[in-house]
Amino acid sequence: MFKNVLIAEDHEIVSKSLRSALTDLGITIADKDYVFYCDDAFTRVQKALRDGDPYELIITDLSFDEDYPKQKIAGGRELIKALKEIQPDLKVLVFSIENRALIANTLFKELNIDAYVPKARHDAKDLKLALESIYKNKKYHSPNLRQKEEYLHDFTPYDKTIVSLILDGKTQKEMSGILKQKNMEPSGLSSIEKRINYIKTALNISNNGQLIAYCIANKVI
Amino acid sequence: MFKNVLIAEDHEIVSKSLRSALTDLGITIADKDYVFYCDDAFTRVQKALRDGDPYELIITDLSFDEDYPKQKIAGGRELIKALKEIQPDLKVLVFSIENRALIANTLFKELNIDAYVPKARHDAKDLKLALESIYKNKKYHSPNLRQKEEYLHDFTPYDKTIVSLILDGKTQKEMSGILKQKNMEPSGLSSIEKRINYIKTALNISNNGQLIAYCIANKVI
DNA sequence: TGCATCCTTACGGGAAACCGTAGGTTGGTT
DNA sequence: AACCAACCTACGGTTTCCCGTAAGGATGCA
Known part of the structure; x- marks a missing residue:
């Protein structure tokens, strides 16, 4: 031993x-x-x-x-x-x-x-x-881990950045600028909109509050 | 003993x-x-x-x-x-x-x-x-309790209802209807808007995501 | 009764978010 | 070179949210 x-x-x-x-x-x-x-x-x-x-x-x-x-x-x-x-x-x-x-x-x-x-x-x-x-x-x-929960959506680093920015109180337009600064792609306002919408659809939720709640509950951020 | x-x-x-x-x-x-x-x-x-x-x-x-x-x-x-x-x-x-x-x-x-x-x-x-x-x-x-945190805002049962409704993905207009059903006052759309805004100002935040995060972190709901 | 105050609500303008469409770029295939 | 698929982005219309203003109602007080 x-x-x-x-x-x-x-x-x-x-x-x-x-x-x-x-x-x-x-x-x-x-x-x-x-x-x-x-x-x-x-x-x-x-x-x-x-x-x-x-x-x-x-x-x-x-x-x-x-x-x-x-x-x-x-x-x-x-x-x-x-x-x-x-x-x-x-x-x-x-x-x-x-x-x-x-x-x-x-x-x-x-x-x-x-x-x-x-x-x-x-x-x-x-x-x-x-x-x-x-x-x-x-x-x-350990067999004592709660296995059942399955991820409806895998948060990419990009997704996590977006969620963090929401938590910072940024608007989508501001996010676009910040992502451009960080050289993160895609940074277009439209792409951000679409990505957020995609995540929400995947998680079957309808607003940012729920998104944040989900991320916190699952320690995404 | x-x-x-x-x-x-x-x-x-x-x-x-x-x-x-x-x-x-x-x-x-x-x-x-x-x-x-x-x-x-x-x-x-x-x-x-x-x-x-x-x-x-x-x-x-x-x-x-x-x-x-x-x-x-x-x-x-x-x-x-x-x-x-x-x-x-x-x-x-x-x-x-x-x-x-x-x-x-x-x-x-x-x-x-x-x-x-x-x-x-x-x-x-x-x-x-x-x-x-x-x-x-x-x-x-116990002296080991984290004392410092002071509530910037005391969530009333009314506030908690609103936050819960946000978490349910309701729009403010829907909330108005639901509150009317529950006979909770005030139920006007305008009042709900103002209350949410008041809370956000009190907590010094700017969007619903942050509000939800705050509520979860402080076990308001 | 008259007046002040507080609260609720309606309304309207503007900002942000939502959502579909279409144009443009890239990279790979034939 | 031509084509295609995947992706990013710009644009416009609609909805929702934000926020100020003001009208109506209840309460309290002189």
Whole structure:
């Protein structure tokens, strides 16, 4: 089983419980092996790497509460991205309250994580299975993820930009100018109109309010 | 210190940790004293009451994941309300990921809870303080609540109806008709226009998308 | 009763969004 | 070179939204 594991989790209660769960599995978690801030996690990994005793696995949450002094790395996503740059072979297990399959899949795809376990009713058992899987170099998708939701529309980066601009309170005409500035194509007012209309049709909704609600609910932005 | 405490928390990891934290404080948590479903919590309290050995305190989460078979009591709010009806003197400590002061205050006001502790960096210590406070019959507001946010605008039931209608994709003209049907005043198209505009000005935003985003972020609807 | 104030509503002009059409560009095929 | 398909964009008409003005109604007070 793993020897060097780091836990990045800002909720004390959860962190504590994770430690005892890992101890039960025969993994020793020293005081230096759990942190409450992303920045600390990064530092620890960096140091372990330099000391020639790198971590094999990090277990991390996705959302971290803000705190002062302001942290450089704000959340789990950014942390994983940063870690993969300095230690590409570091395994990553994400342990988060978020239980939408889509979110998890994105992480597997974009950040190449190794396991995703949602905090849920039987997460202790789930966690155990995940650890065993990734120890054998196998990815682990928790069965507790809410699979059903299917995307009616795949938001492209272009779409996301448009939605963000709506959120900024821009008019379509203003968007056209902004997209031209950014050299994003297409930037014609007409194209923007049509794209928004296309998305709404795909999602079967009729106004911007619903569009925003949908995007927020599905963490599109 | 408390003798009879019930824990309602659907995340196994958190539940486990809560138990050990309470044990550390000298509170015994038997297997019958923690549950993963609201319905079970209600049953336990009911039974304990009937057996003449009622609980003194319940520690409960707010949001519970859905599960099958479908539960009658869906969340912490409903649970607390139901419990207060059968045992008004039962003390309630809410332990939730939600850290907005406004949400907590509403619970103190409307459901007369005794303590609110957000899951956060130092929640173990926070929990301890809370338990000590309510044991002395004192309400406990966690200092970790995000206090700053002040409402720029208080959404009246009328406002909420309008926002809901926007979310339903209705036009303002349709809203006028619907409000007339519901006998809600004012129902004139002009009044609706002005109200929406007033809210937007108050929130310093310029389109419906932002309005919806604000309402979702602040759980107005 | 008369007057002031507040609220609701109707109306109208202008801006933005919606929607179809048609012209233009690009890139690939024959 | 001719053709075609896919895409972007400009344009115009309609609807919806935005916003100011003003008329009508209710209330309170002198």
